Amino acid sequence: MTTAASHDLEVFDKFPEVLIDHDNVAFYRGLLAHQVVLNRCGECGHWHSEPLRPTCPACWSWDIRHQAVSGRGVIHSYTRLHQGPPIDGLKYDPPVTLALVDLEEQPHLRVVGGIVNQVDPAALIGSRVEVVWSTGSVAPRIMFRLIEERS
């Protein structure tokens, strides 16, 4: 992890809209370093994503590690936004694709991100993706690009 935003207040500054607390600050610090940092149990190895919890829901251990995932996964589903807030100059033309991605680390370990490719929407579900990062935003956001279309 870089030292670019090691201080909590820097993380607060980059994500003014998000309720950041001690249980999720590592995730946002990770975004600033272009890493998807999720929670993993130090005892049983179980990963969890949103909501990021201070204890392991599988074994109740409080030994929660903040660990970067590979960023690779498979699209479970998606929507294409034809309208939305004008963040980062977005025009929603073509529509903005948002996807639910099942990460390869664990079944149903899911994160949300935009899809940067313009592809036939029918090809999205089941396609393999890897994380890339948004540009132009105040803070990096999780995006994915297709690396292998569903066969």
Add this chain to the structure above:
Amino acid sequence: MSNNPAKDQLAFVGIGRAGYHRDNNSTDSLAALTLRACQNAILDAGLKPEDIDGVCGSQVNSQYVELGLGLSHVTWFSNPEILIGNQIVAARNAIWSGAASTVLIYHSVFRLPFQSKSIAADPFRIRASKLEERNDYRGFFGVGHVEPEPYGIFGSTPYASWAIRYLHESGGSREDLALVAMNAHTNALDNPDAIHRFPLSVDDYMNARMVREPFCVYDMDVVVDGADAFVLTTAERAADLAHKPVLLHSATLGRGALSNDTASIDLRHTSQRVAADQARNSSDVWTDDFDVLAIYDGFSIIPILWLENLGFCPPGEGLRWLADCWDTQSQRLSLKGRTLNPHGGSLTEGATQGSGHVREAIVQLRGTAGARQVPDASSALVATGGIFYNSQVSILRTN
């Protein structure tokens, strides 16, 4: 059969409504709508303020309502989260436990700038939205670990995403999905309170403005300013009051594993499943018995999954079943002879997160639904809430 000791022991005796409009010149605040609906419900029941000893509502604080109505002897109060099934279950439990005898239930909605362009510049609504920001509406489970659109999936977008997944798994199309909205629009023609009172053809639907795929404007409920209120008391007390008592037969909530909407394992593991199973196990009447089907339709995908989880059709076959149930002549769904949402539902009457569905069930069972009255209606299924974390079932009937 699970333990349901309060079965048929309580009754809805009053209903009240205010607003349900999109009047941009209205000066009705959220609180004003709430108080007016509450007054109407108490008056409808033929009761007086001193008869109300329990207060249970959604966003508007119960103490405010007590002060607004001049209540002076309240022995139980609560503000459960939306949706209305939470208030119904809480009130049921309070009366059954003896904490209160006659409970006022309310839910209200007020359009905020992020919901409607036409009121986005209203300074009062901008101010009202500050309360929402403090509550961080993006994180319904309370901690706000949800990114804002267009980077995150919350609010509407999970329903759109799961609707895409549903269409993918079932092989259905948007033409099939259109039947939910078309049915809602036909039924709304008989509802003077509905916002959308015009017929909708499949062409209208397919040509409509797309918002979040697969949802066009007609797949999403119509935001309004409005409030519904209800009075719930014991069946014994209800027998002496003005209206035919509408008995609360069963009321259930449900929440399953990974119930937040992005994380849900799949469409077979939902909170709807839990609430529906609990309802089936606590009710003497079930799918073939109901005269009235009031099933929440905040997004068109929601009632399809409800019908599957309630057992009207096998899992994954809801859309196909609806196509089989479509009556071309009447332009309505006929689910074994019953329509879906006689009042048109949230898609046309207005988006009140299910309180309109509860009201419709009560009006139908009283026999006062006017042009849309279901003949001899004596039992109603009310399924409120969405798919993932706020699923609820109420079953109402008359003697």
